Amino acid sequence: MTVPIIQRTVGRAINCSGVGLHSGKAVNLTIKPAPINYGIKFVRTDLPHQPVIPARFNCVVDTSLAIVIGSEGAIVSTVEHLMACLAGLSIDNVSIELDAYEVPVMDGSAAPFAQLILEAGIKQQEAERHFFVVKKPIELKRDGKFVGAYPDSTFRITCNIEFDHPLIQKQSCSIEVSDHVFECEVSKARTFGFLDEVEYMKRYGLARGVSLDNAVVIDKNDILNDDGLRYEDEFVRHKLLDCIGDFSLLGMPILAHIVVTKSGHAFNHAFLEQFFIQRESWKTQTLSAVPDFSSNQAKSLAI
Secondary structure (H helix, E strand, O other): OOOOOEEEOOOOOOOEEEEEEOOOOOOEEEEEEEEOOOOOOEOOOOOOOOOEEEEEEEEEEEEOOOOEEEEEEEEEEHHHHHHHHHHHHOOOOOEEEEEOOOOOOOOOOOHHHHHHHHHOEEEEEEEEHHHHEEEOEEEEEOOOEEEEOOOOOOOEEEEEEEEEEOOOEEEEEEEEHHHHHHHHHHHOOOOOOEEHHHHHHOOOOOOOOOOOOOEEEEEOEEEEEOOOOOOOOOOOHHHHHHHHHHHHHOOOOOEEEEEEEOOOOOHHHHHHHHHOOOOHHHOOOOOOOOOOOOOOOOOOOOO
């Protein structure tokens, strides 16, 4: 069992700056330590009364281009990479302050956030972590998309993608999520897009912050970035990173093997809604009370 059983926060305040992927707006962000049972909350310091927005699935207000959360009349956009980093490094409690509505894209991956957190240190706190423990399979299938969660003694995720493009086609990646695995095998994977789609979005005032410095851009046959790919299968690894961020909005860590096929932010969020409908399929408890599930590998699904 590699899952930390004690709640954790960052060792000290962390600062970074950048631009929003979709807005192109400059933003300053600070990640601050928070007390036990605080969770992950964003604070809009640029707005009157500095509204606080919890990073939870029931605060999601849009999933069309990115995960957008909102509360008290304020929003924070494109939270998935930072949330993936916090979940991947098993950080339970932080307050995240920012002076614009979109989290900075940095280099298009979670690696800059991970590096800053690891440099600041991870601090254990005097309370046990609470987990969602999946007892029975939970599945959602629609229009060729699929998400399933199966009983497991740790947090595993298997991601399958398929694109009608010669450089991507079908790719699959499966990992057991831990600090080291996330840092080395997932965090560096960058967001990606197709050149014609990026140009189309820019014409309509979207993707204003996209550049070759923060995204892998693909034309009909080539990768336009001079440095190429960071992983041979960087595309599926980034989709897996996005999934970790999306599922972190459960609000607590999960013990399950999650299998995702051709999904995205919107369908992942639909699965979270289904997850809470099927309350008989899971329970919440500390790890000291969790039975030692044998790994229940999900069956290959012909979608």
